[in-house]
Amino acid sequence: MIYPEPLENLINSLEKFPGIGQKNAERLALAILDFKDEEVEKLIKSLGDVKTKIERCQICGHLSVGNICNICSNQSRDHNLICVTEDSKSVFSFEKAGSFNGVYHVLNGLISPKDNIGPENINLDSLFKRVDTLTNPELILALKSTVEGETTTLYIKKRFEKKNVAISRLSYGIPMGAEIDYLDIITLDKALEDRKKIS
């Protein structure tokens, strides 16, 4: 055995994280030796807490401490305006941006026939039931522009076709500050197609 046993075990555990290879795991494991005792204790406590205390919100599917997440239980938000996202990471991004005052619905996946993921395998049913209870619902589909994202967008659009639900998707275009000559041609085509009249 090349590493002292506790280090070997820690490296093996760290290698289970996505994107952490052996060299990186070694680097992180050795960093622990320079941590203060209370820092290691904090890390250990928070690891346990994340695993035991975090569940899915019963309304929107977002990560939550308790049955209902902070966002769904916040009465100052617009509960008729629902932003549909693939995962909780997207919710964190919108919340960091800070300008959205509606609520979310986290699908925890996208429809993907090639991976055998159908509409029944993601958190869609609860979205349909939820929207049916609202009087003046509006959906913003914030799904990525891949085959899976487009398929899911189309499926949701079709489901609400004959109902009184306003549905929009995020705009495609040039990221703010991006150099136009570095953009891929599909984005550039989309930006041209969706051009916005300014005078």
Place this chain on the structure above:
Amino acid sequence: MIYPEPLENLINSLEKFPGIGQKNAERLALAILDFKDEEVEKLIKSLGDVKTKIERCQICGHLSVGNICNICSNQSRDHNLICVTEDSKSVFSFEKAGSFNGVYHVLNGLISPKDNIGPENINLDSLFKRVDTLTNPELILALKSTVEGETTTLYIKKRFEKKNVAISRLSYGIPMGAEIDYLDIITLDKALEDRKKIS
């Protein structure tokens, strides 16, 4: 607060690791949710073990469970042949390569006047004492070729000048398999200067 509290705490803890930024910490923290319970328990146990069970070997300064490391307590190794390294990571690398049958001395740093690190601040004194007890000592200095590495190499060389200690350093040259036209000029110069006669 954008994240549920346990997640926020875990992200803050993970950001303390070198090279882990906020985005990466979020990614790693969320990965925990997909870990099996026993995987999280293993991770938590190994974190505690690394912090509490690993110490420095009293002979060589390498990481060890107990006073004396596995390498120093291995009697089948050549205890007169000492490879001097900057840190324990170098020891792990040599041990992975697997061909070295001597022992090590880990300096846990390099002499660096600009950072106020003198010979007395690294694990050098114990090296001198250790070598003095040996009858036929040989040192291999495996330190990097920076100003600090060269300074430390020179200091050790000078210390043993009038004593009967064979000292060598690792060879400089072209890394195996490297493209010559991609090499930096200093390495290329060194490889030319240190060329080896083959017939």
